[in-house]
Amino acid sequence: MAGKFEVYRDKGGQFRFRLKAGNGETVLSSEGYTSKSAALNGVESVKENAGNATMFGSSETAGGQFRFSLKAKNHQIIGTSENYTSAAGRDNGIAAVGESV
Numbered sequence: 001m002a003g004k005f006e007v008y009r010d011k012g013g014q015f016r017f018r019l020k021a022g023n024g025e026t027v028l029s030s031e032g033y034t035s036k037s038a039a040l041n042g043v044e045s046v047k048e049n050a051g052n053a054t055m056f057g058s059s060e061t062a063g064g065q066f067r068f069s070l071k072a073k074n075h076q077i078i079g080t081s082e083n084y085t086s087a088a089g090r091d092n093g094i095a096a097v098g099e100s101v
Contacts (some may be wrong), residue, residue, distance in 0.1 A: 003027070003100025005043045007036060015039035019046060019079070021096040028070060028079040028097050045072045046079060050101045056094050058087075066090035070097065 007017045014032030017039050021027045028046065033039040049055040049072055057069045065083035068090055072078050084090040 003096070005046075007039050007043065017043050017046075017079075019097060019100055021100050025096075026082060027093050027100065028081060030079045031077070042078055046070060046097075047101045049073065049078065050097050053094075053098075056097075058090060058094075060087075068094050 003019050003021045005017055005019055007015060010016050010032060012032065014034065015036045015038065016032055017030045018026045019028040030039065030042050033042065049070060055071050055073075057071060058066070059068070060066055061083060065085065066087050066089065067081045067083050069077045069080045081090065081093050084093060
């Protein structure tokens, strides 16, 4: 099921996007951008890079949680996930990004 990108302005006035999977859960969130057009470029970069498994990086937090990030071809992080309680949950989140774009 296709996901949905939401572009919004945060409390600090920066533009951000988030990708929601078909079930409505947020699977990827961006950094802050100074303009809406820059955030939309980030959305396009997610669409371009999400199909390439090598663009995802996985990590474990100091508290034992799991997360992932998606990088662009220039190696800049486009977006990061929420924390997951298991590596399997994180891996499902990565799969959900690929299925949602």
